[in-house]
């Protein structure tokens with residue numbers, strides 16, 4: 001413990017935990033002793049970038065919204081901001097599988113409403129009836145502001161109709177959240193849609209109001225920032241993890257340290273128990289603890305400390321997913337892989353949830369003369385795939401590519417990434433449960449949670465969550481020790 005400053009333990013070395021450790025270790029003078037305990041034998045959690053035979057394979061996330069302020073600030077400090085790749089020209093646009101055929105999404109989607117009339121008129125994703133029903137959204141009255149949550153499906157069906165829900169909203173939401181939109185909380189996942197309904201009366205009305213606002217802008221007005229877009233570091237998402245790890249020289253980072261319990265250590269401290277692979281136990285005393293692990297794992301750690309806190313943490317369910325990456329010789333792939341890939345509606349009844357054409361999306365993902373594709377399997381109602389051996393998962397992914405894209409060639413690369421119980425399900429009532437969780441946490445000063453289980457599961461949101469957790473810890477340390485923030 002440095003000069004009367006209590007130590008800090010960060011549990012979990014994913015992007016949220018690493019961000020928290022980095023910010024805490026640099027946020028004060030003198031700096032507290034910071035220890036990161038990570039159960040796996042590597043840092044990064046769901047961020048997993050591998051370089052194999054000239055391919056750059058992402059097993060987890062392949063991109064992030066880098067313009068979100070906490071992510072932008074971190075990437076600038078890590079000197080990665082200038083190394084971010086936009087989507088390749090040829091990799092723009094996504095398709096939806098419909099009746100076994102790929103239908104490009106209409107251009108200029110704005111809150112699920114196509115903002116370009118020509119593209120909307122031309123799209124073959126919807127029938128004329130589906131298009132009329134979508135246009136009728138203009139006349140659908142707003143649901144009164146009674147403060148209650150509803151599912152994303154309920155919102156989309158009542159405003160846009162069943163067809164647009166099934167062919168657009170469901171596959172997009174299932175692709176982003178690996179969740180069933182009939183269970184997903186609108187307030188926790190897409191609050192801007194409800195805000196548009198309440199403020200303007202509907203999504204089309206909100207889009208038209210925005211158009212009027214932009215037209216009315218005078219030349220002296222400050223230009224709007226560009227809409228957030230997905231980007232990826234040149235060297236893949238692992239670059240962010242490596243850059244953070246390189247800046248943690250003052251932090252004690254322990255791999256293979258699985259935390260089993262966080263107990264009351266008396267005098268406002270906590271005892272953090274961890275076991276290594278040989279079953280040896282370590283106990284660390286800390287003035288503050290950041291639990292940057294899935295909330296279900298955090299629940300187990302605090303079960304004895306506070307059963308009601310544990311119950312609040314256990315309120316979020318998690319689902320499993322699999323990524324199968326396949327590389328092919330370009331001359332054995334007849335299909336033109338234009339766009340970033342395709343989404344598969346549940347109604348298509350296929351094992352795949354989505355397919356990303358990684359080498360079309362970002363430069364440098366496959367060596368010359370090769371292409372790289374990623375098939376996403378699993379998610380709600382499809383998690384049985386995890387019971388199958390890798391060879392079968394590769395076979396399922398290859399069948400998908402053969403059926404949809406006609407790719408029957410032997411892959412030159414195949415990698416399977418299993419993600420068991422990792423995707424948090426923000427089901428209806430999620431924000432109310434988080435408010436209750438905050439009340440339980442208030443009874444444990446210095447105990448903080450961070451990561452994808454709470455206020456956003458994107459990498460950028462997890463960076464924000466880690467930064468916020470660091471701020472809470474530093475405030476706590478300032479209150480109980482002589483440290484000061486510069």
Ligand SMILES: Cc1cc2nc3c(=O)[nH]c(=O)nc-3n(C[C@H](O)[C@H](O)[C@H](O)COP(=O)(O)OP(=O)(O)OC[C@H]3O[C@@H](n4cnc5c(N)ncnc54)[C@H](O)[C@@H]3O)c2cc1C
Nearest residue numbers: 012014015016039045046060061062259451452457458459
């Ligand atoms: C296949 C896939 C694709 C995705 N694609 C995208 C994308 O393109 N863009 C995007 O923005 N987001 C994407 N996401 C979501 C995003 O990657 C995650 O939400 C985010 O990386 C989670 O970070 P985290 O730090 O909260 O958790 P994690 O990365 O899960 O880190 C938690 C860490 O805690 C460790 N841990 C668990 N239990 C213990 C214990 N008992 N003791 C010690 N350590 C423990 C784990 O080993 C892990 O390293 C994707 C996720 C997946 C799975």
